[in-house]
Amino acid sequence: MSILGDRILAQRKISCVQLTRIPATDFDLATTLDSGQVFHWEKVDGGFVGAIGEQAVYVEQDGEVLKIRDGEARALPRIVANYFALDHSLAEICASFPNDPAMNAARKFCRGLRVIRQPKWECLATFICSSMKQVAHIRQISRKLRERFGETRQIDNHVVRTFPSPQRIAQRSEKELRKCALGYRAKNLLVTARVVASGDVDLEKLGTLSNVDVCARLCELPGVGAKVANCVMLFAYERLSAFPIDVWIERILREKYFPRARKLNAKRLQAFTQKYFGDHGGYAQQYLFHHARTTKRKRKGRSFVTILGVR
């Protein structure tokens, strides 16, 4: 038989066999990976490849089952289930959302979206790089950081790069980091990496602190303000009440919850969201965010004129 034939057989064996199945009810993999909380997963034939920490993973969804590539790691099913937070009781969480038109529309639209558990440094570093960047840009920055400074992993015939450790980034220069399209964010990432690498701030230990204390400690880091801190709390510290307010969410809040209101500064908005959205506010926020960002095409009135006017 020809070499090509052998190769095809080998490939078919890899892609059809050796997939571990884990139950995943109330879960939508593609929606979750496209919801702007994680930025490095890449779509490949039928599924996605990416890294969970240091481990390369292939994962695809078949109804209420996740099929994952069983690599060397015995604990991979447990790692995947933990990463995608399959233990969150999503039905209860969604039922706890406020009952209002915007929230109901988002809840219906985002069915199966879960707030995942990300590695702390990776999440912190990525969101430091996220300021004034569109999701597509953040994906590109994440990819460049991984390509230049991360480590190579292999899953099937795909190459996956891990996110570089704080030590790894700490020993680069600001100029090197700027080559990853970071702009002014390079210095913030570099200084934060050096603070974390030095042990001056222990990201794991912050997990034992209260919400306000975690937020305060994170905000001491350069490039970390209220919004980034809340993203890290929500996506890496499992503080499900953390409610990040970015330009999208602020627009939604003003349009849907405070139509023609004056005197709405960031502090008042933040106070409202904590009280109104409650213990699972972070989930509610993520649903509102993804719904708005995904259905942005329908901007009304003047925008159509603008769109038609430009070529």
Place this chain on the structure above:
DNA sequence: CTCCAGGGATGAT
């Protein structure tokens, strides 16, 4: 081409 993006730090009122 212009617009704007999962903001934060700084200096001016």
Place this chain on the structure above:
DNA sequence: ATCATCCATGGA
């Protein structure tokens, strides 16, 4: 205490 400005970059 609140508000305005600047900061770099590239996809849409």
